[in-house]
Amino acid sequence: MKATIEKRLGLKELADKVVSAEEAAALISDGDVVGMSGFTRAGDAKVVPLALVERAKNEKFQIDVYTGASLGPEVDRYLAEAGVIRKRGPYQGEPALRNLINKGEVLYVDGHLSHVAELVRQNIYGPIKFAIIEACAITKDGYLIPTNSVGNSPILADYAENIIVELNISCSESFIGIHDIYVPEKQGERGPIPVISATDRIGEIGIKIDPKKIKAIVISENTDAPSLIVPPDEETDIMANNLLNFLRDEIKAGRLTSKLAPIQSGVGSVANAVLQGFQDSEFEDLEIYSEVLQDAVFHLIDAGKVTFASATSITLSEELGNEVFENMDKYADKLCLRPQEITNQPEIIRRLGLISVNAALEADIYGNVNSTHVSGTRMMNGIGGSGDFARNAKLGIFVTKSYAKGGTISSIVPMVSHVDHTEHDVDVLITEQGVADLRGLAPKERVPLIIENCAYPDFKEQLWAYYNDAVEKTGNSQTPHNLEKAFSWYVNYAKNGTMVE
Numbered sequence: 001m002k003a004t005i006e007k008r009l010g011l012k013e014l015a016d017k018v019v020s021a022e023e024a025a026a027l028i029s030d031g032d033v034v035g036m037s038g039f040t041r042a043g044d045a046k047v048v049p050l051a052l053v054e055r056a057k058n059e060k061f062q063i064d065v066y067t068g069a070s071l072g073p074e075v076d077r078y079l080a081e082a083g084v085i086r087k088r089g090p091y092q093g094e095p096a097l098r099n100l101i102n103k104g105e106v107l108y109v110d111g112h113l114s115h116v117a118e119l120v121r122q123n124i125y126g127p128i129k130f131a132i133i134e135a136c137a138i139t140k141d142g143y144l145i146p147t148n149s150v151g152n153s154p155i156l157a158d159y160a161e162n163i164i165v166e167l168n169i170s171c172s173e174s175f176i177g178i179h180d181i182y183v184p185e186k187q188g189e190r191g192p193i194p195v196i197s198a199t200d201r202i203g204e205i206g207i208k209i210d211p212k213k214i215k216a217i218v219i220s221e222n223t224d225a226p227s228l229i230v231p232p233d234e235e236t237d238i239m240a241n242n243l244l245n246f247l248r249d250e251i252k253a254g255r256l257t258s259k260l261a262p263i264q265s266g267v268g269s270v271a272n273a274v275l276q277g278f279q280d281s282e283f284e285d286l287e288i289y290s291e292v293l294q295d296a297v298f299h300l301i302d303a304g305k306v307t308f309a310s311a312t313s314i315t316l317s318e319e320l321g322n323e324v325f326e327n328m329d330k331y332a333d334k335l336c337l338r339p340q341e342i343t344n345q346p347e348i349i350r351r352l353g354l355i356s357v358n359a360a361l362e363a364d365i366y367g368n369v370n371s372t373h374v375s376g377t378r379m380m381n382g383i384g385g386s387g388d389f390a391r392n393a394k395l396g397i398f399v400t401k402s403y404a405k406g407g408t409i410s411s412i413v414p415m416v417s418h419v420d421h422t423e424h425d426v427d428v429l430i431t432e433q434g435v436a437d438l439r440g441l442a443p444k445e446r447v448p449l450i451i452e453n454c455a456y457p458d459f460k461e462q463l464w465a466y467y468n469d470a471v472e473k474t475g476n477s478q479t480p481h482n483l484e485k486a487f488s489w490y491v492n493y494a495k496n497g498t499m500v501e
């Protein structure tokens with residue numbers, strides 16, 4: 001172990017900074033704004049947060065935590081349940097933290113993931129006292145090599161007053177060289193970001209740090225918590241086929257070539273399952289330019305379908321994770337992990353003309369999408385990168401099953417209870433019922449497509465009844481709504497446990 005540590009800690013002057021997790025945790029004070037590495041349960045700071053949990057057993061203190069995206073249980077469950085997190089951003093996905101947010105015990109700032117670095121530059125979150133960053137190695141020329149994610153670590157390390165490094169020696173050395181760290185200049189002083197194709201590398205292998213900022217290095221062997229996605233099912237297979245058929249039609253129409261534009265695929269079980277559908281298709285030579293690489297990407301690499309995948313994090317289910325991380329050599333030349341400011345960068349998303357596929361909780365008859373708030377009030381996870389991609393991609397596609405909770409909830413509703421993606425950002429809606437291509441359509445032209453092609457059959461008549469009544473009430477206005485009834489489906493669900501009238 002000593003030899004491994006010496007090998008991974010290239011900057012020998014930092015050897016005396018190696019301390020226990022408890023000693024590192026003791027550096028953090030009540031009221032601190034703390035940045036942490038980690039993105040969708042990958043590359044999180046883990047051992048220092050657990051030491052903070054222990055500290056909280058005897059001491060009352062609270063911190064604000066900003067990260068790349070959702071973290072694993074060490075922070076978003078145990079630290080949250082210990083009452084240490086006052087405010088959290090910009091994304092979460094752990095049931096325990098979600099409950100605390102929805103009980104008003106933790107403040108949550110949900111935001112577009114491409115925006116976070118700019119907010120840090122503008123000091124919007126307040127001065128960042130500490131950045132706690134998991135690293136695979138610190139090279140002798142002063143680069144901090146991230147592990148399974150990059151997320152916001154470069155900008156947090158740059159702007160934090162102090163840095164605590166969790167040097168994770170269980171991380172495969174094959175990660176060295178996978179990352180491509182490029183940090184744009186401040187706005188107003190910035191040139192074009194030169195990613196012209198998904199495979200381009202434009203930066204350095206690690207995060208250049210000022211060694212003087214490193215106040216503690218903690219040795220860790222803790223691995224990331226596995227992802228919680230469930231495997232594809234019959235309905236997601238149908239949704240995948242619907243997507244593939246839509247893409248085939250786009251090729252016939254000359255809007256796509258048979259070598260597809262790079263694909264972005266969102267978080268969660270449904271987006272993963274839909275991407276998996278490419279495995280048995282005729283599509284070859286696929287490139288991924290995404291935010292998160294979930295299981296499907298590695299299955300597609302193994303099947304020879306995906307030739308290159310660029311993202312900011314790798315988050316895998318337990319069994320696949322064990323296999324992939326033990327055989328990282330096999331994948332290293334096909335992967336690139338970048339800061340989320342680059343993966344989610346509107347400039348690049350638009351330049352590459354991405355095919356973007358994200359999951360929705362619900363959509364309305366005009367094509368507005370809710371990705372975040374159950375029944376308009378309870379936070380699910382957050383908008384994540386879905387807005388970054390949907391607005392800027394060549395094709396902003398949303399997928400959802402047409403129903404939820406055993407058919408008591410319709411995922412197509414009269415008016416969404418919270419809007420994350422407006423009708424202007426939603427090009428195509430896909431459910432297991434079919435596809436609604438909304439591009440170039442006026443609101444009233446979208447209604448029949450969404451109801452007939454995407455809604456669950458039991459709800460179609462009810463949706464038509466709502467729409468026809470709304471047309472009558474508004475005199476056939478641009479976007480007919482009966483505001484007295486627009487949210488009645490949620491009221492019915494809250495009172496009677498079903499949206500069925």
Ligand code: COA
Nearest residue numbers: 266267268269270291359360361362381383384385386404
């Ligand atoms: N109303 C209430 N609950 C709903 C619902 C609706 N209309 N639609 C789905 N749900 C519930 C499901 O029942 C399920 O509940 P459970 O956890 O109790 O089983 C849960 O939401 C997750 O739904 P599921 O269908 O399994 O979808 P998923 O795992 O693919 O997640 C999102 C879907 C929308 C929650 C997820 O994709 C997300 O958080 N998206 C926002 C961020 C994002 O898109 N980032 C991508 C950028 S790369």
